[in-house]
Amino acid sequence: MAIGDKEEAVKPGIFNFLRDYGCKKVITFDKKQSLAELKEKKPDIILIDLKSSKLDGFELVPLLRKKSPDTPIIVFSTVDETKKVARAMSLGAWDYLFRPIKSFSIFEHIIKHNLEKAELLKKSKKYSDADESRLPESETEDTSLSDKIGQYKETARKLKQSRNRLHSILAKVPDIIYQLNKNGEITYINEAITHYGYDHKKLIGKNILDLITPEDREKAVHKVNERRTGERHTKNLELKIVKKIELPCIPSLVFEAEGLYKNENPKTESFYGTQGIARDNTFDKLTKEKIEQTLQKKDVLLKEVHHRVKNNLQIISSILSLQSNYIKKDIDREIFLNCRNRVKSMALIHEQLYKSENFADIRMEDYIKVLVNDILASFHKSHCTKTIMDLDPVTLNIEMAIPCGLIINELLSNSLKHAFGKNDNGEIEVRFKVGKAQNALLVIRDNGKGFPEGFDFTRTESLGFQLVNALISQINGKISHSFNGGLEFNITFPLNRN
Numbered sequence: 463m464a465i466g467d468k469e470e471a472v473k474p475g476i477f478n479f480l481r482d483y484g485c486k487k488v489i490t491f492d493k494k495q496s497l498a499e500l501k502e503k504k505p506d507i508i509l510i511d512l513k514s515s516k517l518d519g520f521e522l523v524p525l526l527r528k529k530s531p532d533t534p535i536i537v538f539s540t541v542d543e544t545k546k547v548a549r550a551m552s553l554g555a556w557d558y559l560f561r562p563i564k565s566f567s568i569f570e571h572i573i574k575h576n577l578e579k580a581e582l583l584k585k586s587k588k589y590s591d592a593d594e595s596r597l598p599e600s601e602t603e604d605t606s607l608s609d610k611i612g613q614y615k616e617t618a619r620k621l622k623q624s625r626n627r628l629h630s631i632l633a634k635v636p637d638i639i640y641q642l643n644k645n646g647e648i649t650y651i652n653e654a655i656t657h658y659g660y661d662h663k664k665l666i667g668k669n670i671l672d673l674i675t676p677e678d679r680e681k682a683v684h685k686v687n688e689r690r691t692g693e694r695h696t697k698n699l700e701l702k703i704v705k706k707i708e709l710p711c712i713p714s715l716v717f718e719a720e721g722l723y724k725n726e727n728p729k730t731e732s733f734y735g736t737q738g739i740a741r742d743n744t745f746d747k748l749t750k751e752k753i754e755q756t757l758q759k760k761d762v763l764l765k766e767v768h769h770r771v772k773n774n775l776q777i778i779s780s781i782l783s784l785q786s787n788y789i790k791k792d793i794d795r796e797i798f799l800n801c802r803n804r805v806k807s808m809a810l811i812h813e814q815l816y817k818s819e820n821f822a823d824i825r826m827e828d829y830i831k832v833l834v835n836d837i838l839a840s841f842h843k844s845h846c847t848k849t850i851m852d853l854d855p856v857t858l859n860i861e862m863a864i865p866c867g868l869i870i871n872e873l874l875s876n877s878l879k880h881a882f883g884k885n886d887n888g889e890i891e892v893r894f895k896v897g898k899a900q901n902a903l904l905v906i907r908d909n910g911k912g913f914p915e916g917f918d919f920t921r922t923e924s925l926g927f928q929l930v931n932a933l934i935s936q937i938n939g940k941i942s943h944s945f946n947g948g949l950e951f952n953i954t955f956p957l958n959r960n
Contacts, residue, residue, distance in 0.1 A: 476509075479566050483573065504530075507577060510555075511538040512546050519550060524722070527554030532583055534576035545635060545739075551628045552639075552650075552737075579617050586614035638715070638740040644733055646670050646686050657742075658713055659706025675702040675712065685719070686736070695720050696738070714747055715740040768816040775809035796879075800926065803840055803875060807833055807867040811860060823857035826866070826894055833867055834874065834892055841878045843888075850891040856902065858957070865933040866904065872926045873906040873951050881910020881949065889948075900957045909948035919943070 480488050508526060512519040523535060534556040539547050547558045556576050563569055632639055632652045641650040648665050655662050660673075674682045678701045685696050699717040719738030779802050786798035814829050830853055838847060858866065874890065882888035893905035913919070919927045934941050939955030 476563075479569065483570065505533065506580070507534045507536065507573060509536050509538065510550075511561075512543070512550060513539065520546075520553060520720070523550055523553040523555055532580055532587075534580050536572060536576060544631065545637070548628060548631045548635065549639070549737075551624075552632070552641075557624070579620065582610075582613050582617040585610055586617070637742075640670070640738060640740070642670055642736040644735055646736075649735070658703060658709070673703045675704055678702050685717075700743070701740075711744060711748065713742060714744045716743050765816055768812045772809050772812035772816055775805050775812065779805045779809060799840065800875065803837060803871050804868060806836060806840075807871040808864055810836070811863050811867060815860065820857075823859055824863040826856045826858055826863065827853040829863065829867065830870065830892060830894060833870060834890075837871060837874050837878070838890075841875070843878050847878070847882075847887065848889045850889065852891075852893040852895070854894060854896050856894065856896055856957070862937055862955075862957075865937050869904070869930055869933050869953065870906065872930045876926060877906070877908040877910060877949070881908040881912075896957065901954055902957050904953040904955075905950065906953075907948055907950040912945040912949045913943075 477488050510519045510522060519537060523537070526533070526535060535554065536557045536559060537547060537550045537555045538559055538561050539550075540561055551558065556579070557572050559569060559572055635652060636654055638654045639650075639652045640648060643649055646669050648668050648670055651662050651665050653662050655665065655673075665673075670686075671679055671682055681699070682701055685699055688696070696717065696719045699719075700714060701717060702712045702714050705713055717738055717740045719736050721733055722735040722737060723733055782798050782802040782805065786795045786802070789795040789798060810829060810833055811824060814824050814832075818825070831851065834849060834851065838849065870892065874892070877888075877890060889909040891905065891907040893903070893907075895903045895905075897903060920931060922928070930941070934953060934955070937955045939953050941951060941953045943949065943951050
């Protein structure tokens with residue numbers, strides 16, 4: 463007996479059983495030595511593991527069948543791979559067994575049954591080839607011959623049952639299973655093709671290209687020609703087929719095929735056909751297209767929402783700016799300008815989202831640059847204030863970006879209003895850095911005169927600092943300040959806020 467199995471741990475149990483059963487010799491083989499072993503050892507039965515790493519069972523079965531048509535071939539596979547078993551049976555396997563082997567009595571029955579079947583076939587062939595002059599003359603021999611013929615008929619009946627069982631399995635497979643001759647004409651196709659309005663029996667003898675839509679036919683011809691040049695396998699070839707009944711759309715199938723050759727080395731002259739499977743992926747394609755369309759509509763809608771919010775905030779900012787021109791008192795005008803800057807900082811967030819391809823995150827590096835320049839312009843300080851910015855390329859979601867923008871607006875506005883005298887050319891520094899622990903550091907520094915003595919910004923009645931403290935608490939942050947040649951604020955907060 464010859465056996466090939468991927469799992470080394472399985473072999474001892476199978477070997478012991480086969481020897482106990484009465485096998486004279488059990489040998490293993492791989493792809494290179496299999497045909498040579500068959501010719502030299504002439505095994506009574508061959509076992510092939512379809513999941514073996516040493517050989518391709520689907521390539522080996524038809525070769526062994528051609529070399530020794532009367533030798534039973536039994537294939538091993540797992541329960542979840544019935545399609546592979548059906549395919550192996552269609553290529554010439556006699557029987558099959560699922561792994562893991564739960565009962566060796568089943569194994570014994572399959573071996574005994576197939577050995578008896580092989581013996582009957584050999585004897586039947588011997589008698590059918592015999593000349594009539596050599597037929598037995600005695601009554602005893604006539605009776606023996608009659609028994610042999612009866613056994614042959616029983617074997618033929620069982621073979622027919624096995625073939626019908628295989629056809630029943632193939633008929634229930636939802637995928638299209640087919641075989642072609644070397645000219646691309648259909649020699650077998652299962653009943654799955656009837657889902658598209660075809661009669662599978664009437665397709666025998668038709669060219670497979672007749673089923674393919676004209677726009678995909680050239681692609682199919684190219685793959686058929688590859689078979690003739692020795693290219694053995696085709697995988698994931700997507701083709702549309704002509705529908706014969708009313709369907710929502712043109713069916714799209716993914717084909718996997720392999721060439722059939724008369725010997726192990728695929729050559730043009732040895733090519734005699736193709737066999738393969740086609741799986742319908744129409745539903746998957748429609749689902750994917752629908753999801754893409756939905757996402758595209760969602761992106762357009764989000765973009766429009768951010769655009770409108772930005773415009774509305776800009777209108778509010780402009781109204782506040784215009785209204786401030788009619789206010790006589792400086793302190794009242796300052797309140798309006800502060801409100802205008804706060805609204806503008808939020809409008810810039812939505813403007814960044816509108817311009818971005820990602821509607822969830824804000825590029826803080828770009829946002830802070832625009833925000834700082836806008837604040838300087840609103841205080842007419844752009845020409846007389848030196849600005850230093852050191853910004854890491856960080857993205858924040860809108861829930862984190864808006865508080866950060868408002869904090870920058872309040873602290874920067876405070877420096878521009880109170881840090882410098884009327885004729886001073888001040889210096890403003892803004893830093894936004896990311897630490898190793900995924901904590902962000904926001905630094906606002908000026909080189910001005912700092913806080914008045916005894917001033918506590920955490921207990922002040924100033925709306926600006928009250929807002930800063932509330933926003934820092936909102937983002938789970940901490941704030942500290944120092945004075946060394948100017949006032950410096952350090953705010954730390956986690957980037958990933960739960």
